[in-house]
Amino acid sequence: MTTFDERESAFENKFAHDAEMEFMAESLRDKGIAYWAAEKLGMSTAEAAGYAKNLIKADFSEPGSEVVVRKLVADLKDVADEAEIRAKMDEILEIARKKVFGDEA
Template identity: 50%
Template sequence: MTTFDDRESAFENKFAHDEEMKFKAEARANKKLAEWAGAILGKSEAEMETYVVEVIKSDFEEAGHEDVLRKVTADLGDKSDADTVRAQRAECLAQAKEELMGEA
């Protein structure tokens, strides 16, 4: 194997690792956002588990996280606005990334 092949393999491995970490951070952020919204909605522990799954599933409707934001904003109704939900998701993502870095 040449040096070029080694570098190419290392780059591919890093890319795969980075994408996996990004996926995990996004999923964790969605869970945190669902827990935040569920608390505002007054969900019980059992209802919260179901709600978290619903929010995570909503992320598969389209690329990006706008589908999650729409769902949570709609679920909260007049209890929160879209800007607050968006800000909370950004905070959840930052927390998720920090947690993942701490686990590494």
């Protein structure tokens, strides 16, 4: 294997690793935002856990996080607006990235 091939392989491995780590951070974000929403909706701990699972499943239904935003906007229509939801998602994602990536984020 040439040096170029080794570098290419290392780059591909890093890309795959970073993509996996970002997926983990986004899953943590979904869980965090679900618990935040559940608290706003006055759900019990058991209800919040189920809500979080459903929200994470919803995120798998289409690429990107817009499906999560739409679900949260619909569910929280009386307690939070879209801007507040997006801001909270961004805040939770940054925290999740720090947990997953450590100091790299």
